[in-house]
Every structure is written in structure tokens, then in C-alpha cells.
Amino acid sequence: MQLRDDIPGIFYPGYWGCFGGAVSAGEEPASALSRELNEELEIKSSQIVEFVHFEFDLTRVGQKKVCRIYYQLSITSDMVSQLVLHEGADMRLFEDSEIFDLPNVAPYDSFALWLYAARSRFLPNKNR
Numbered sequence: 001m002q003l004r005d006d007i008p009g010i011f012y013p014g015y016w017g018c019f020g021g022a023v024s025a026g027e028e029p030a031s032a033l034s035r036e037l038n039e040e041l042e043i044k045s046s047q048i049v050e051f052v053h054f055e056f057d058l059t060r061v062g063q064k065k066v067c068r069i070y071y072q073l074s075i076t077s078d079m080v081s082q083l084v085l086h087e088g089a090d091m092r093l094f095e096d097s098e099i100f101d102l103p104n105v106a107p108y109d110s111f112a113l114w115l116y117a118a119r120s121r122f123l124p125n126k127n128r
Contacts, residue, residue, distance in 0.1 A: 004017055029069050045073060
């Protein structure tokens with residue numbers, strides 16, 4: 001996970017969150033994730049699978065509608081040892097149990113991670 005920079009004006013400064021970023025005009029979300037992971041961590045991978053998609057309508061608070069798409073990306077320990085952090089204050093690997101005990105995890109990321117950790121509760125028996 002990425003420890004977000006403590007910069008006013010960004011969502012959840014100083015919080016732990018998932019890596020990712022904005023989708024540029026004309027760009028597909030999965031391509032944007034691949035680009036962002038390369039820019040932020042120097043990961044080159046096409047082995048991403050969409051897990052969950054959230055939509056937020058923030059128009060009533062003066063913002064626009066936004067979505068967050070979470071993907072599953074499997075990486076090896078060799079890949080982890082080669083990660084280079086280019087964005088954020090820090091990065092760290094966490095066990096499921098550690099993440100949910102942290103006081104400063106971006107709420108939408110925490111929910112997506114909880115859904116992932118508990119996914120067997122929601123999948124039909126044949127997909128578990």
C-alpha cells in the first residue's frame with residue numbers, strides 16, 4: 001500500500017491507500033492502472049483482473065461523479081524487491097489483519113480490501 005503524501009487538497013492526505021490514479025481522456029481504466037503502476041512503482045504487468053467498481057455521486061457537495069475501480073494484481077517476491085517508489089511518502093506490504101487495525105486507511109480502499117479479504121462470503125460455492 002502507499003502512504004499518501006501529506007498534501008492539503010488531495011483526498012486523504014497522510015493515509016494509507018491503494019496505488020492507482022486518474023484515467024486520462026480516451027484511456028481505458030485497465031490501461032490507466034498499468035500506466036500508473038509503471039509510473040509510481042516501475043511495475044510492468046498486464047496480469048490485472050477487475051475486482052470491484054464503486055461509483056460516487058458527489059454533485060450534492062459541489063464535486064463531480066467519480067468512480068473507483070479496484071483490480072487484483074499478482075506479483076512475485078522478486079517483483080516486490082524491485083519496486084521503486086516514485087509517488088507517496090512510503091509504501092509497505094500488509095497482511096489482511098494488519099490493514100484493518102491501522103487508524104489511517106482511506107475508507108473506500110479499506111472497504112474494497114475488506115471485500116477482497118471476505119470475498120468467499122459473497123461468491124457462489126462453485127467460485128470459492
